[in-house]
Amino acid sequence: MNVRDALLRGKRRPRNLGGGSPTVFRGDGYEFVELRAYVPGDDVRRIDWAATARANALQTRVVLEDVALTLGCVLDESGSMRIGRTRPLLEAAREAQAAWFGVCRPEDRAVRALDDAIVPAKGERGRLSALVASAASRQDFDLDASLATARAALPRGTALLAIGDWFDLDARHDGVLIDLAGRFDCTALVARDPWYDGLPLRGLVRLRGAEGGGARAYVGERERVAYARAVRERERTVLERFERAGWRTGILDESDGAQSLARAFGVAEP
Amino acid sequence: MSFEHPLRLVLAAAITVAAAFLYDRLTARKTSNDLVYSNVPFFVESVQPRAWIPAALRAAFVAAALFLGIALTGLRLSLPLPSNAGQVFILLDTSGSMSATDVDPTRAQAALAAARAFIEATPAGTKVGIIAFSSSASLVQPLTADRDLAIAALQNVPEPDGATAIGDALALAAQNLPAAGHRVVVLITDGVNNRGTDPNEVAAYLGAHHVPVYTVGIGTNSGGTIPGTDEEATIDEDALRGYAQVSGGTYARAEDATQLRDALARLGGVVAIERRDVDLTAPLAFAGAALLAGVFLTGLGLGRYP
Structure with missing residues (x-):
């Protein structure tokens, strides 16, 4: 079982799928695609007897299977994701994104939601039907705009993965998160603070903000304890906020983005 | 209060200003004790680090320069x-x-x-x-x-x-x-x-x-x-x-x-x-030097120079 299987099992599929999305997966469905010569192994229930009579050879009806996925991803590429203990969090986030889109089959489509557009997932252009737009990496990340774009542009039933550190997430977003969970199968990966296990420095420290700003401070034992408590509390709060809204959640570990995604779905491999 | 070399007050003021400038330049250098953090406001708000300690070190450094500068002027005070x-x-x-x-x-x-x-x-x-x-x-x-x-x-x-x-x-x-x-x-x-x-x-x-x-x-x-x-x-x-x-x-x-x-x-x-009139040159020079040494040693001990 992998992430795709978990999505298709549909335990957490949204309530209002509506018309669903078009699919090109050939399998057990209803929409006719083509008629072709029977090959051993074809489901005998799909043999078109009229066509067989006309052709004087067994003919199989090929239909579309209604299991194609639309995979969406909202990825925070802001400066705060470009720091990390051993490497930037963004690298792990991109690994998770790649693993996410990696579950795609040809009949699926994969898109990224940016602040103001949705774009085909990188590397998926050509074999996926997707909207076309530029997909430049962005230093800033507008959480509200990205979620609004995803809501407006993605079809119902989309499996949406959102990856970020969620510093901007607060009670104002509760309504949006609930709304998105009603439309999509939503998963949030919350980037674990690089110094979750302890600040690396002691003494006089100059803090430089990943997105600007800074401060000079003394970091002693008191500050280290307060920091550890604050980081855990923030992570717990963010996870609870997503889960209350109906999102699947997971922790993005800096060391392995793909496995972080798998853990969020409770599977061994993405 | 009197000065043996009143004109050197200008020099003392210049030394003090230069020291403040130098300190800020020194502490602005990138060092091994820089911490790039995702969200500084979150850090400051949740941790409430003791910002007065670096501020005190800076004040002590500037005060040391001021003492040394005034020592050059030959300050004399009438003290009981x-x-x-x-x-x-x-x-x-x-x-x-x-x-x-x-x-x-x-x-x-x-x-x-x-x-x-x-x-x-x-x-x-x-x-x-x-x-x-x-x-x-x-x-x-x-x-x-x-x-x-x-x-x-x-x-x-x-x-x-x-x-x-x-x-x-x-x-x-x-x-x-x-x-x-x-x-x-x-x-x-x-x-x-x-x-x-x-x-x-x-x-x-x-x-x-x-x-x-x-x-x-x-x-x-x-x-x-x-x-x-x-x-x-x-x-x-x-x-x-x-x-x-x-x-x-x-x-x-x-x-x-x-x-x-x-x-x-x-x-x-x-x-x-x-x-009595007391010549404060030596005490000021000593205090300035001691303060300067204290700032440097404290800075080193706390992970930043100065």
């Missing part, structure tokens, strides 16, 4: 410092009015008791002399560091009798005081100068030579008459205040033995404290 080299003359009024009994047992006896307490309270090493005056002034005890001798000399103070020659007493004190050093005159009287030299002139002379005259007026306003006479025992407070003022001393009024003792006890502090 403990002294055991004081030289004080006690001028005791022995005019007839001092036999008035409005102060128990008599003004003269109360004055002698207070003078004794005063001598006992002076720091060891302080030289004390005693002058008694009525119609004229007489040296009862030249300046001596032997407190026992000075206390014993109080027995030689004459009984109250005669007029009041305050100016003569002040002049005698001026003659017997050394030309330099921490010198003080304590005048205990109940009367109005009515004989001899003008006290104002002598007090002004003493003041000009850095010898303050502390005057203590003894007796009540209703002191009655001088025993054996019809003469009223009065105090010329304005005059006593004037002697003190022109010489740099103070005036105190004592209406009973306790007040007199308290007044003289306060003057004991005056004798024990000497105001």
Whole structure:
């Protein structure tokens, strides 16, 4: 079982799928695609007897299977994701994104939601039907705009993965998160603070903000304890906020983005 | 406060400003103790790090530069410092009015008791002399560091009798005081100068030579008459205040033995404290260097230089 299987099992599929999305997966469905010569192994229930009579050879009806996925991803590429203990969090986030889109089959489509557009997932252009737009990496990340774009542009039933550190997430977003969970199968990966296990420095420290700003401070034992408590509390709060809204959640570990995604779905491999 | 090289104040100011600038430049360098963090406001709000410590180090660094800069100017301050080299003359009024009994047992006896307490309270090493005056002034005890001798000399103070020659007493004190050093005159009287030299002139002379005259007026306003006479025992407070003022001393009024003792006890502090010009070059230089070293060592110890 992998992430795709978990999505298709549909335990957490949204309530209002509506018309669903078009699919090109050939399998057990209803929409006719083509008629072709029977090959051993074809489901005998799909043999078109009229066509067989006309052709004087067994003919199989090929239909579309209604299991194609639309995979969406909202990825925070802001400066705060470009720091990390051993490497930037963004690298792990991109690994998770790649693993996410990696579950795609040809009949699926994969898109990224940016602040103001949705774009085909990188590397998926050509074999996926997707909207076309530029997909430049962005230093800033507008959480509200990205979620609004995803809501407006993605079809119902989309499996949406959102990856970020969620510093901007607060009670104002509760309504949006609930709304998105009603439309999509939503998963949030919350980037674990690089110094979750302890600040690396002691003494006089100059803090430089990943997105600007800074401060000079003394970091002693008191500050280290307060920091550890604050980081855990923030992570717990963010996870609870997503889960209350109906999102699947997971922790993005800096060391392995793909496995972080798998853990969020409770599977061994993405 | 005075400066040996006042123009160097400009240099001191320049050094201080340069130090502040240098410190900010040094601390702006990227070091191994820089922490790039996702969200500084979150860190500051949740951790509330002690920002006063780096601020204090910066202030100490700038203060060190300021001290060193001021040290170059040769700053001298007039500071009150403990002294055991004081030289004080006690001028005791022995005019007839001092036999008035409005102060128990008599003004003269109360004055002698207070003078004794005063001598006992002076720091060891302080030289004390005693002058008694009525119609004229007489040296009862030249300046001596032997407190026992000075206390014993109080027995030689004459009984109250005669007029009041305050100016003569002040002049005698001026003659017997050394030309330099921490010198003080304590005048205990109940009367109005009515004989001899003008006290104002002598007090002004003493003041000009850095010898303050502390005057203590003894007796009540209703002191009655001088025993054996019809003469009223009065105090010329304005005059006593004037002697003190022109010489740099103070005036105190004592209406009973306790007040007199308290007044003289306060003057004991005056004798024990000497105001001296102190050259602060070395202390400032030392303080600046020590502060600078402290900032550097603290900075190193706390993970940042400076």
